[in-house]
Amino acid sequence: MTDCVHSAQINPPHRLLMGPGPINADPRVLRAMASQLIGQYDPIMTDYMNETMALYRQVFATQNRWTMLIDGTSRAGIEAILVSTIRPGDRVLVPVFGRFGHLLCEIAHRCRAEVHTLEVPWGEVFTPDRIEDAIQRVRPRMLLTVHGDTSTTMLQPLAELGDICRRHGVLFYTDATASLGGNPLKTDEWGLDAVSAGLQKCLGGPSGSAPITLSAQLEAVIRMRKRVEAGIRTEHHHDGDDEMIYSNYFDLGMIMDYWGPERLNHHTEATSMLFAARECARIMLEEGMEKRIARHALHGNAMLAGILGMGLETFGDLKHKMNNVLGVVIPQGINGEAIRKQLLDDFHIEIGTSFGPLQGKIWRIGTMGYNARKDCVLQTLTALEAVLNRQGYRTVQGEAMQAAWNVYEPAQSTTAPVQR
16 A cells, blocks of 8 residues: 655745855746747757857857757766766876865776876865976876866866867866856867856856867767667777767767757757756856856955954965855854854855865855845855854954945946846
8 A cells, every 4th residue: 555645835945045056046047947848859949959059159258069068967067078088098187176176086987097186285276387297297188177166165277278288189178067157267268178067056047957068179089989879889980899988878979969950869858957058148148258257256255355354264275266155164163064054044044064174164155146146145244143143153243244345335336236
């Protein structure tokens, strides 16, 4: 006998998501997701797909033809690129400065790569010289980087790495999930061969779609790989299992054929997520990428000023922090989880904890996407100060707000409000 379950309609409580992601989606994105479904080969649908590709070329600052979506979270974009590019035995180099560098290592290991790492203490980043020295020593086929790592809140400089990779014949990939839309990223100018991202941070949408872009050079590498279709080996130029792509879902050659004019069936496109991703890009370009990045910098600086005004210590090298996430050292004698719980229970505000060597040592506070707004920053500072005082950490009342206002006042005449 089975239990009869009577479930109420989904009705989540209001939350202000001020952690490292996900964040509150822009209402326009939610409205786009509520649109009715259409067939995957309906001309309107394929037009939307083509429009989405064109919009994301501008977001990624690229002319790459293959700029499209992978259905799945941001990790799906990462895995699609690595599975479709790395052959067993390929040497790859991964500069690790946080949790997501370790993720790239894990996926590369699963692709049976020969993985070489560089590491710095969490809170630091790599100099181009150190990465070039490692490239000369390891001679990798690919350099796998994380642009912004939310685990440490640091932003790895990439601008000089493309030239280094070209000089040494290395393919250059970055995971820009946490950085795209809130920090400068110039795919073509920086010589990136592949970039992947997600919607749930600076792009202002929900998790579930992974925009990617691929250079012509990387496309050629992928097209040389082999596939297994319906149990029949299909060969492309090479013999040997080293050229096999073992994933069907993440086979970028097949996905390109689906997004391209051939429209070869590979999967059924996640229609509502495509609507969301298209709207995220449309909103970003309507605002303007430079203005959007400046907005993230403004609100990130206001949050930083407020935290310092509260007498709290920040984590990591501030010269290299992302615009959109701040690490805050939990004061000695303060229960960090109790603070987070009271913020959520009494103010409906969520901030992030951390993990790995930073577990229990820092909070991570985000100002990104739709939540990169003055009211969100000021509400969070006010609530955090109140809860800290309640838990026994004394601040000079009002200093945090004054410090944030001092950041905003010079910028008020040039900063337009975010439409709601």
